[in-house]
Amino acid sequence: MRRVPALLAFILGWLVLGAVPASAHVEIVSSTPGDGARLSAAPPLVSVTLSENIGIQPGSIKVVDLAGTQVDTGPVFQPGDAAEQLAVRLKPDLPAGSYLVEYAFVSADSHPVRGTFAFVVGTGPLVTSAGAVSAATGTDAAVNAVSTGVRWLAYLGVVLLGGLAFVVLCRPAARTDPRARRLLRWGAGLVAATAVAAFVLQGPYAAGRNLEAVFDTGLVADTLRVAYGKLLLLRLAAVAVLALLVPRLLRPELPDRLRSRYENLAMVTGFLVLLTFSATGHPVTDPIMFVSVSADLVHFGAIAVWAGGLAQLALCLYRPTPGEDLAPVATRFSRVAAGAVTAIALSGVVLALRIMPSLPTLWTTRFGLLVLLKIAGFAVLLAVASRSRRAVRRSLTAAPAEGATKTMTADLRRLRQAVAVEVLLSVVVLALAALLTVTPPGG
Numbered sequence: 001m002r003r004v005p006a007l008l009a010f011i012l013g014w015l016v017l018g019a020v021p022a023s024a025h026v027e028i029v030s031s032t033p034g035d036g037a038r039l040s041a042a043p044p045l046v047s048v049t050l051s052e053n054i055g056i057q058p059g060s061i062k063v064v065d066l067a068g069t070q071v072d073t074g075p076v077f078q079p080g081d082a083a084e085q086l087a088v089r090l091k092p093d094l095p096a097g098s099y100l101v102e103y104a105f106v107s108a109d110s111h112p113v114r115g116t117f118a119f120v121v122g123t124g125p126l127v128t129s130a131g132a133v134s135a136a137t138g139t140d141a142a143v144n145a146v147s148t149g150v151r152w153l154a155y156l157g158v159v160l161l162g163g164l165a166f167v168v169l170c171r172p173a174a175r176t177d178p179r180a181r182r183l184l185r186w187g188a189g190l191v192a193a194t195a196v197a198a199f200v201l202q203g204p205y206a207a208g209r210n211l212e213a214v215f216d217t218g219l220v221a222d223t224l225r226v227a228y229g230k231l232l233l234l235r236l237a238a239v240a241v242l243a244l245l246v247p248r249l250l251r252p253e254l255p256d257r258l259r260s261r262y263e264n265l266a267m268v269t270g271f272l273v274l275l276t277f278s279a280t281g282h283p284v285t286d287p288i289m290f291v292s293v294s295a296d297l298v299h300f301g302a303i304a305v306w307a308g309g310l311a312q313l314a315l316c317l318y319r320p321t322p323g324e325d326l327a328p329v330a331t332r333f334s335r336v337a338a339g340a341v342t343a344i345a346l347s348g349v350v351l352a353l354r355i356m357p358s359l360p361t362l363w364t365t366r367f368g369l370l371v372l373l374k375i376a377g378f379a380v381l382l383a384v385a386s387r388s389r390r391a392v393r394r395s396l397t398a399a400p401a402e403g404a405t406k407t408m409t410a411d412l413r414r415l416r417q418a419v420a421v422e423v424l425l426s427v428v429v430l431a432l433a434a435l436l437t438v439t440p441p442g443g
Contacts, residue, residue: 026107027051035117042094047087061088062102096122110228112206140210152434154194160187162304166312170332175250188243195236235276242269295350302343307426314419367439377429387418
């Protein structure tokens with residue numbers, strides 16, 4: 001039965017990934033008319049060929065004259081069989097003059113790409129176009145800041161939910177601890193709330209509008225049409241199921257048969273929550289998408305198990321349940337953390353090799369510098385975690401001996417301090433991860 005959740009997760013993962021195109025950030029390969037073209041007569045439509053199939057995104061192409069009057073008519077459509085080609089019709093009998101084509105597309109990893117190109121009808125002067133910009137360029141600063149904050153809170157929510165592994169594997173007594181349950185509820189609430197916030201923010205983020213545009217129903221409808229919006233709804237549904245499931249899973253009197261069933265279901269829904277993050281980030285821009293997305297799933301999942309376990313461990317260390325022996329709890333978590341750290345390191349190397357355009361981008365781009373900061377934070381975390389492991393080995397797992405009480409108390413104090421530092425560093429690393437998600441790998 002233990003193979004069932006893994007098999008279901010694999011199948012569901014392929015179903016979700018199959019709906020997400022794999023390529024780099026969307027770019028315009030060609031356009032008709034071309035940028036700077038001079039035409040003797042007005043064209044019936046303007047079309048662009050993109051580097052990836054992003055589907056039909058309403059309002060993604062607009063054409064205006066020098067006065068700023070919109071001269072396109074009707075919705076954006078696919079003029080032929082090529083899924084990468086989009087077009088918009090123009091009003092008939094356009095007068096001679098310059099026209100500016102404004103486009104705004106959303107890539108598979110949710111990043112917007114905006115820009116302009118121009119053409120002229122007749123012999124008049126050609127208006128200057130700005131070319132293409134990407135990522136946060138042209139995005140409202142407040143929207144960009146709030147979106148980054150929402151991603152960070154979403155990561156914190158997943159980490160708190162990851163503490164469920166600690167409860168199940170390391171501290172069974174936490175099943176009846178209301179404080180441990182409260183952390184899990186906070187995690188589920190954060191993931192749900194940030195999914196809703198990310199959904200309404202995506203429209204203004206992609207369109208370059210301000211925060212007031214979150215109430216624009218047209219932008220909400222646009223988000224619903226793209227893969228990113230659908231994956232956010234999947235995240236909301238998965239975390240809702242998980243929130244209903246956790247209280248049942250943690251019932252102390254639950255029969256083993258039902259417990260195993262609930263654990264399997266929790267694994268599948270937890271996998272789906274993680275997948276909605278990995279399938280909307282930089283890994284989907286890799287041509288070998290399955291490798292990068294799989295590595296990102298392992299990376300984020302291991303971080304959630306480790307950091308979520310740290311939060312739960314800090315809870316029971318600073319406010320221990322009277323009479324509870326924390327030695328086996330700390331020992332079990334030490335083993336789980338060692339496995340998680342190994343998975344984080346190996347998957348991080350795979351992600352860096354797949355996503356980074358080249359080695360020099362590590363120190364020549366903002367994305368690369370953020371990666372280096374994240375690596376540095378992770379290295380400090382490892383050093384602090386090593387101190388925790390030494391404290392566990394030296395005192396908590398040892399049989400009490402005469403005169404050892406003071407030593408154990410000092411080691412327990414050091415363990416508490418180390419775990420508190422680990423929790424704070426984890427929060428910082430998650431903030432860096434949130435910044436990485438809104439920064440293009442080459443930028």
